[in-house]
Amino acid sequence: DAMVIQNPRYQVTQFGKPVTLSCSQTLNHNVMYWYQQKSSQAPKLLFHYYDKDFNNEADTPDNFQSRRPNTSFCFLDIRSPGLGDAAMYLCATTPGQGYNEQFFGPGTRLTVL
């Protein structure tokens, strides 16, 4: 019973070619997060949504955008991927304010050629 689903699991794109990663959740959680994780490093928060309120991290490059059309879905758009954007991209959710468990999806491994 997958609760946080990410598609695709593996994505290959070319340098500079826009790519969209997808996340959906069946938990009806208010908060959705996007993290970037490079090899042997901790997940790095890119941005998160509390309902429709978008919160961007100060050091997230403008190349990264996000959309949340409804409670269940959230998208990560990389407008012009560079070689340095190759990483695992993780989506996560929490219910909202309060003591919250964070549920992660399986991740999307992005390769940039």
Next chain:
Amino acid sequence: GENVEQHPSTLSVQEGDSAVIKCTYSDSASNYFPWYKQELGKGPQLIIDIRSNVGEKKDQRIAVTLNKTAKHFSLHITETQPEDSAVYFCAASTSTRGNQFYFGTGTSLTVIP
């Protein structure tokens, strides 16, 4: 902002021995401390968590302790098994709107059969 430090970065133990991973945090407002296990190519999975009103929590072979005064918390795995081999991340969070999670740098645990 919050700063979470995690030690050691790598840990090797013999099967059946115990493993201990330690984290410190800087923000006294943090009140929720999860531990995640991440296997190769997968998203982090919550294995145990502790809230600031509790000093210790145990779940079978896994336990977590929290010292609020010293601002540190530890993961203890007893009777380690080869399937415990993975990367473990600690994190700290506050129960505020949006719940930002701050991750430690990870510990790569290897259990030698």
